[in-house]
Amino acid sequence: MSHVIDRRLNGKNKSTVNRQRFLRRYREHIKKAVEEAVSRRSITDMEHGEQISIPGRDIDEPVFHHGRGGKQTIVHPGNKEFTAGERIPRPPGGGGGRGAGKASNTGEGMDEFVFQITQEEFLDFMFEDLELPNLVKRHLTGADTFKTVRAGISNEGNPSRINIVRTLRSAHARRIALSGSSRTKLKEAQLELERLKREEPDNFGDIQALEAEIGKLQSRIKRVPFLDTFDLKYNLLIKQPNPSSKAVMFCLMDVSGSMTQATKDIAKRFFILLYLFLKRNYDKIDVVFIRHHTSAKEVDEEEFFYSRETGGTIVSSALKLMQEIMAERYPTNEWNIYGAQASDGDNWNDDSPICRDILIKQIMPFVQYFTYVEITPREHQALWFEYEQVSEAFDDTFAQQQLVSAGDIYPVFRELFQRRLAT
DSSP: OOOOOOOOBOTTSOBHHHHHHHHHHTHHHHHHHHHHHHHHSOTTOOSSOEEEEEOGGGGOOOOOOOOOOSOOOOOOOOOSSOOTTOOOOOOOGGGGSSSOSOOOSSOOOOOOEEEEEOHHHHHHHHTTTBOOTTOOOSSOOGGGOEEEEEEEEESSOOGGGBOHHHHHHHHHHHHHHHHHHHHHHHHHHHHHHHHHHHHOTTOHHHHHHHHHHHHHHHHHHHTSOSSOGGGOOEEEEEEEEOOOOOEEEEEEEEOSTTSOHHHHHHHHHHHHHHHHHHHHHOSSEEEEEEEESSSEEEEOHHHHHHOOOOOOOOTHHHHHHHHHHHHHHOOTTTOEEEEEEEEOSOOOTTTHHHHHHHIIIIIGGGOSEEEEEEEOSSSOOHHHHHHHHHHHHSTTTEEEEEEOSGGGHHHHHHHHSBOOOOO
16 A cells, blocks of 8 residues: 655644644634635735634643553642632632733743634635525536546556456456356366276276376366456446536626725725635636716726726616616526625615616626615615515525625625525
């Protein structure tokens, strides 16, 4: 038996395999640290990973050792300071190792273990267990992507893919088939020879004839090769098309005058998080960016996040533009269509019912999932209550959440795109 040990080193001269094992072991600590990091720093600050702190008590490893064994009788002396059931107080001062409190000449502890995770590891933990809901194979585009799969056994192939078990089994079956009758005759001849030697030891003619026959049969059996070329069996590997779904995400952001700069920053951070999630987890997905105030416009990524254009508020203009783009470029029988809308909920008085009707009649019947986030510390606006009617009509494919501060972005994002169990 051979063992292959991966000793590739990473940047800090640590074994890559050991590092992955370490990350799996302390997954809960790392996930908690990633969630805290998202809430306290800019989402766009992704050029580095994050420092993770693990309490020293959690990195202790169990140790097995041999005890003295047997039965022992030990008398423990009592003391004048403690009684049974009394709690021992924590050592005072800086004995805990975390830098809190004043200096002390008593107590002991252990510092927290701190290590750095990379950008890739940070994003892996950040988007773990998230997915686009209700994704189906609407249109297969697997002509350009393949995966190698096992496809049984072949009589021809690469020597490195030889199947030892199947090869020896085939060789054994061939030897049995070719030498079966000879082995039967050999066994009969050997039994007859034993009988003659036991009952007719003077019958030299028959004994010599049987010995000669046994020699011929043994020679014939030995001429059957142990392994022949047509015994060789190989593992057959084929390239199988890997179907992928075509999906499009519509990002609708309110940039009207009612949106303060802080509100716009929260909306941008939500969409940056969504954009990172889509690009990292899906190879085949289009993203359509729509900004709107009194009128809506399809823009590119740069203009969507950095343009300073503003104006009044007519939310229905964005929904109408989304419906037009869907009809023109994304047939519903071929594409998985998703929508994400961010607004402060402030809208022209007569426009909110129009938004509700557009969603119910022209958008929701054709999309897989639509999310609405309202960014406001105040009470819900009229648009929220109109969208509640949409949520009642499309409970499985429509979701709405409220954002109050930047710290709510990641928890709300996980709530909206949490992986759901198949029903």
